[in-house]
Amino acid sequence: MSSRQTNVEETYEDEENDELFVDLIRKNPRPALIWLAGVAILVLLEIGRAFAGLGQLIGIVSYLAGGLAGVPGYVGGNVAGVAGGIVGSITTAITAVVMLLLVSIPFAGRVPDRAVDVLGLDLTRYQRRWTKRSVLALVLAGGAALFALSPVGGVTALVSSGVDSLASSLPALTSRETIPNQGYRAPDGGWEGTFMGLSPAIAWAIRLTLVFLYAMVCLVWGWKGFEIYRTHYRQADWTPADDTIRRFKGNYWGLFGLAIVLLFVVLALWAPAVSPVQAEHNIYQPNAHDFQYLTDDGEVESTTHVFANLDSRSDGQGTVSPMSYDTYDRWAPLGTTARGQDMMTHLSYGARTSLIIGITAIGLGALIAVVLSLLAAYYKGITDIATVMASDTIQAIPALLLIMLLSVIFQESNHPIAQPLDGGFLLALIFALAYWPGMWRAIRGPSLQVAEQEWVDAAKSYGQTPLRTMRKHMAPYIAGYILIYASLLIGGVIISTAALTFLGLGINPPTPEWGRLIDGGQSYVATSSWHVATIPGIAIVLVVVAFNALGDAIRDAIDPEADVEESEAATAGGGA
Amino acid sequence: MSGNTIETTPNGERNDDERSRGRDTMVSIRDLKTYYEGGGLFDNPPVKAVDGVSFDIYRGETLGLVGESGCGKTTLGRTLIQLEEATGGEVLFDDTDITSLTGDQLYEWRRNAQMVFQDPDSSLNDRMTIGEIVREPLDVHDWKTPRERRNRVKKLLDQVGLAAEHYFRYPHQFSGGQRQRIGIARTLALNPEFIVLDEPVSALDVSVQAEIINLLEELQDELDLTYLFIAHDLSVVRHICDRVAVMYLGNIMEIGPTEELFNDPANPYTHALLSAIPRPDPTQRRDRITLHGTPPNPRYPPSGCPFSTRCPARIRPEAYEALDDDVWDGINALREILRERMRATRSVRERIRERFDMETRFATMDETYEELFGGLDVPPEAEEVLQRVADIAGDHDERRALDALDEEFGSICDGVDPDGSDEEIDPEYYTVGENDRKSYCHRHDDGFREPAPVLDDRH
């Protein structure tokens, strides 16, 4: 065979090799540098918030890591209860090893060959692959042990507290410190403690405008980045994605959906800046925080939010309408809730809750659905049958019933998983479990279809590994479908969350949630406090419709037939 | 690559040795079977896509594989490069039985044998650039450095008549012919010795077909390739192939040098297949042989010769040799109907309807009989047997009806042993013509007349 390998190459050997991405950047760095400078400025403007986000990310990751690290012990403990201590410990160890291997499999391909070569073994390709996986798993185990058993673990705590303190000390363009909107009326007229002595309403409006301006600039700059990449650094002058984007751009209903979705996301991401009062003060611990206000007697006094909230309830008797101040001169752009909390604050933090739940649930569900559908389509036979049975079993139970059942069980037993977000995280996991069969069903057809393509056979014929075949040759074709279905379903998740909370099953107070707002305000719809249920109701409808529009638009955009149909329709129209 | 048996064969010596004897066998296929398991939870018999074929492929030749669609030729090709698992038999590739390779050995072997696929729309992943597509086999086999891989891809694109600039284009931007060239470039990437061409031009415009065929021929000369060319376009086969194998229902019916086989077909099936192409030479006039019915279901192949249900030259029992052709067609059709009925499971409802003489989806035996032999002049002794068969079948004892039919009208072609034993007789390969041509038909046996004169008589 080696004799056959001659005479074919060598020719292009000394040709200039400038087609690599890095080469292109090296040759013409200007546009990239300009764009990066813009990014740097944008980050610097909101540096405080960036660190706050980082801190939250660290928190989430360490929570998840802690949770996962607890699994082997939990499994082992359960087994030990039945089969005795030694068996339990062995089970713990086995579970840990299996988990580590599972984690390392998708990433083992990245492990450089050197890592295995140092062992000096003569390995076949399969042995090599498994050696890489084991090496990675070992490294992970070592890292985990280091964290758990040595002072290194303390370092992370240090880092995370450092990040947190940076977050609070560094400035941000849209932070409450830069543009304060909370103050009190000065006895001699004017305002004390607000931005440039402006009224809280105007100060808040400025901050709100800044938030949206900033978000818009970020978006535009991101798009600009893509265009710079496309014109200067992308080797292909056309890709299928270009067509998709072009088709999406012409879809106004989809663009409307995207706009609302973005609005929703900005609301969630910048919740601390958008809300007129800190959620911590107004919602979570209103009795621990006080503020100053001007009494009717012309004196500046101090009170806690708890008392003030009691007087500011919009419950049919008293009402703080949208775009008004309450009796304590607190600015309430969307009025107050039935419990006297600030509606805007509640709404924006509620958006956060919904978004986190939606993304976690749909992301996890979609992951399960995609992995299972790819495996089933590639291996067929028994894998396929097992997947069908699993999904049928889950789908046999009405989704809402299943969700209610599980959430009651976990919440009543006060399982630690029900803690984050006051049950929100638990809800997300339950949604993922309940909804993956639906998503799997939606992509099953496309998966089976793509598995029949000859390029999958071709990949097999030159020995591509199943995992890579699925990732490179099958998954990209499923991605569009799962995106469509996910965006349709995320609206459903948001509604279901609200519905469950409305029934008192979903997310417990104090975590803000739109469903609870509607629940609290539904009896006042006919009174002067109509806004309490109406505003979050409209918000939910808008968001759900927007996600649906987005899903439709994605479906049209990824369908190459759409172009053909369009041109056919055009010619037909011209003929008529 | 150590431990790979293909590598360790002392290639050079053996080659010289064999070449001196004339031909150098590259792949030898022995009694190869590829069955697809009956789907579902029911215990269906498997589909016998390839049902025991044996032949050799010589180094450097182009072997054509022709047959109607569904005859198993694509499955055979796919089995040869191990895209399908063989159910039985062996495929010796330079003395290594590749059907037994697994894991690393299979992975290493794969670079020796590649495939060009039929549909250029489906064979290229259109989310990848041409460069990525052609490079993938090199990446999979960790061939040299990334830079050398890129250069090789460009060289390959050049070799198949595309340009290096096409590296970053997507398949969408190419025509069918160009896409097939890309597929060929990918096939060549690992420098295989043996390539299965699965109807490589059938999806292309006629104007482009010739270009691709020429390209394949050039590449074969340049790179010492061995082709298995699967096709149903016989004129293309005649043009490009050194030898041709004719396949029917999972069996090779005839195999031999192209010109000889085309000019002087031996097997009745080859006759039938070739008579379908218009002949440019009017002096060689031969009536078009029309085959009745469709090929049998490969799940239930007939006993004896696979072609026996439709063969125009089928050997008939001496007593009925003079029987009218139309009557024979009727008898053959009756046999098929009985076989069909035997397999079909009647639902309870249908049984009940039958009991009360109501209509079912199975026509009654009398109707069938009327339809088959109605207007024909059936001699009384045959008539009597046929009536008896129809009566037995009317009682839903198809098994016995078939036995009765075979007893009277069956011949060695149906697997009935003329010496009366119960054993089923399959045809064997007879050497015909001058150049090691083989035909799978009883008629080449000394006891029978050759197919050609029989066909002339009957048609």
Ligand code: SF4
């Ligand atoms: S063996 Fe009989 S049925 Fe088969 S091809 Fe020959 S003549 Fe026809």
